[in-house]
Amino acid sequence: MPTPASGGAGTAGLAALYQERILNHYRRPRHKGALEHATGVHGVKNPLCGDDVSVAVCVSDGIVADARYTGTGCSIMQATASMLMEAVRGRTPGEIDELARRFDEMLVSGAADDTLGELAALAGVAGFRARHKCALLPWKALLGAISQSADGSRIRPSP
Numbered sequence: 252m253p254t255p256a257s258g259g260a261g262t263a264g265l266a267a268l269y270q271e272r273i274l275n276h277y278r279r280p281r282h283k284g285a286l287e288h289a290t291g292v293h294g295v296k297n298p299l300c301g302d303d304v305s306v307a308v309c310v311s312d313g314i315v316a317d318a319r320y321t322g323t324g325c326s327i328m329q330a331t332a333s334m335l336m337e338a339v340r341g342r343t344p345g346e347i348d349e350l351a352r353r354f355d356e357m358l359v360s361g362a363a364d365d366t367l368g369e370l371a372a373l374a375g376v377a378g379f380r381a382r383h384k385c386a387l388l389p390w391k392a393l394l395g396a397i398s399q400s401a402d403g404s405r406i407r408p409s410p
Contacts, residue, residue, distance in 0.1 A: 272330075272372040280329060282336035286319040293395025294322075297384055302328045306336075306392035310400040315339050315347065318393065325385050327376060332389035334369045344397050351390055358383050 286292075286307035294305035302324030309317040318339050320332040339347050350367060357364045361377030376386045 270372075270375070272334075272369060280333040282319045282333065283321065284319055285321060286317060289396070289400075291396040291398070291400030293392050293399060295388055295392045295395070297324075297388055300325065300385070302385055302388050304328060304332055304389050304392050306332070306389065306396045308339075308393070308396045308400055310344070310397065313343055315342055315344070315397070318396075320389060320392070324388070325382075327373070327382050327385040328388050331370070331373060331386045332392075334372070335389050335393060338368050338370055339393065344401060347393070347397065351394065354386075354390065358386065 286309060288309055289307035290310050292305060292307040294303070296303045302322070304320055304322035304324060306318060306320045308315050318336045320336055322328075322332065338350065342350070350370075353364050353367055354370060354373075357367065357371070357374050358377050361374055363371040363374035365371055373386050376382050
């Protein structure tokens with residue numbers, strides 16, 4: 252199957268669709284803003300490019316009931332954060348770990364993974380190694396926030 256990163260025949264339309272999804276999430280982010288009753292918050296920065304993201308989660312009964320992000324950065328980082336917040340709602344930390352593993356594999360292979368939902372649109376990032384960090388930064392923040400929540404820490408985001 253051709254992938255956006257492979258440059259195979261028939262991928263131009265798929266790549267354009269994926270690019271449009273990424274730009275849509277960048278221009279109209281979902282779930283961006285503070286989460287008032289967060290059970291875990293974690294922020295990460297990439298000092299080389301200036302990307303900066305914090306993710307707040309509310310974990311209840313072992314399920315991520317809500318997730319939101321704040322921050323600034325490139326279109327890849329912002330789109331990943333927006334898509335990711337949608338993808339993790341209603342999932343367990345174990346399910347999210349599996350999504351993270353699949354996302355990592357997709358960044359290496361460049362093959363879109365439909366089980367990732369809209370996050371599959373980021374398969375084309377595989378061809379741009381320098382942009383991998385941009386796509387992974389929201390994941391690092393999310394996993395840190397979930398880890399804090401699982402440890403029973405309740406941390407408020409700083410203003």
